[in-house]
Amino acid sequence: MTKRFSVQQVVDALRVVLPAKAEQVPLHEPVFAGNEWLYVKECLDTGWVSSVGRYVDRFEQMLREYTGVKHAVAVVNGTAALHICLKLVDVQPGDEVLVPALTFVATANAVHYCGAVPHFVDSSLETLGLDPGKLEAYLREIVDVRPDGCWNKETGRRIKAVVPMHTFGHPVDLDALVDVCQRYRLELVEDAAESLGSYYKGRHTGNWGRVSALSFNGNKIVTTGGGGAILTNDESLGKLAKHLTTTAKVPHAWAFWHDQVGYNYRLPNINAALGCAQLENLPTFVERKRSLLHAYQAAFAGVEGVQIFREPSFAKSNYWLHTLLLDEEYADFRDELLEAANSAGIQARPAWTLMHRLPMYAQCPRMDLSVAEQLERRIVNIPSSANLEANHGEA
Structure with a gap:
């Protein structure tokens, strides 16, 4: 028939x-069905609404506990999180970064913010995300792997990193992708913007990349209004992420000393309060x-x-x-x-x-x-x- x-x-x-x-x-x-009103009201009542406050710390702790990642740094949105992730793995102007062609524009934009070049790769029918097998076959043809990294024979540029995006929350085949990254000297940065609450082989997404990015936009499974987070199991990168997203200000009781170009990317306390209530549910x-x-x-x-x-x-x-x-x-x-x-x-x-x-x-x-x-x-x-x-x- x-x-x-x-x-x-x-x-x-x-x-x-x-x-x-x-x-x-x-x-x-x-869906606001928990403590959102209570926590946000506390911020308003106490005046702690900006980027310093107990809810920011609590939100980061809750993210660590839920995902199992050792370090979480809350920022203003998922694009900012991904931008800093790329900076943390030393993506330089003129580098190429492998990203899926099927993704939200923020993935490519974050690469562009670093002065780097997005290099678009194909997807898998099984995951809707980046296809590690097809990527490996492609790299085998177009790159030279040298002691100083992976180089595109066609463009002459270094290919520094690969950014899989877990499309609509479905994890890519991370073990296979890790193998490709190791073989071709690529940094793995997970765009986990859509996958909070998703697990690959029993472990939460965000644990495979050297750094990973989350989003808490209003349409995500958990929202802070805007908001995002940087995840990493590398202690030094976790500290650097917090420093860079806090305008690279060296802590001091009153002095304003910034030791490098930083970014005003920290998540406000009032948004983190909303996020804490959301994470509870x-x-x-x-x-x-x-x-x-x-x-x-x-x-x-x-x-x-x-x-x-x-x-x-x-x-x-x-x-x-x-x-x-x-x-x-x-x-x-x-x-x-x-x-x-x-x-x-x-x-x-x-x-x-x-x-x-x-x-x-x-x-x-x-x-x-x-x-x-x-x-x-x-x-x-x-x-x-x-x-x-x-x-x-x-x-």
Whole structure:
């Protein structure tokens, strides 16, 4: 029997899961159901609202305890966190940094802030993130590995680092990527902006990179309004991260002495207070999102031409954004589906425009990106808020 694809059938399946009376169902909205009001009010009552205060310290401690990473430095947003991560591993102007073409623009922008050049690499159908096997085969052809690093034979530039992004919360194959980094003398910097609450082989993301970056934007699983964090298991880098993000000011009771160019990137206490309350509920948020997966799977069980993306076998994902994957033969229906869903009050969106298609990055080096280009045509993100949990049990 020939498969048939119906946009209306997909929209109807979404309606089965989503609140029937809601005029608009957002793609992802924060849930404030804990101590947010209490903690933020304390900041207002005491006047401790800026970048010094007990909630900043507590937020960093909670991040360390939850992720198992030894050092956490809270900053103003995820892009700032990634920028400092690249500085910490000594990315220099003119270096190349390997980043997925399928990512949010901040990943490439952070490279550009360092004066470095994004070098775009392909994705995996299994993870939606960077493909270590395809990357290794590509590097084997284009680089020279020398005592002073990895050098691109085609451009003459040093390739300093690789930045995998855990797409929609799904971890990339980190063991395989670590092997590639060791073989080609590359620094590993995890863009874990979307993967707070996600685990690779039982260990939280952010533990494989020499440094890693988190985001707490308003649409993330945990939010501080804005906000981000730098994670590292390297004590010296943890101290340097805090120093650089505090304008490189040498501690003193009254004197203003800065020993290098620093950045005013520290997270305000009032934002950290919000984050502390959110982190208290993170396990519940993850459980609800994984329960929402079951509801979507049941609703789409009989829908032809589309599938709900599932975490790779080696991972436990936070399912930050639930993802529909259209069959390749029906990829041309993507925009019609987006129009129909949004017209029905169901916010849905495509994947990001691939980085090499953006005007400022069109001339950057890149490998064959056929999988990323395929995924760009096929991905539709659907409502994923933790308050949509439907009590269908644990995934």
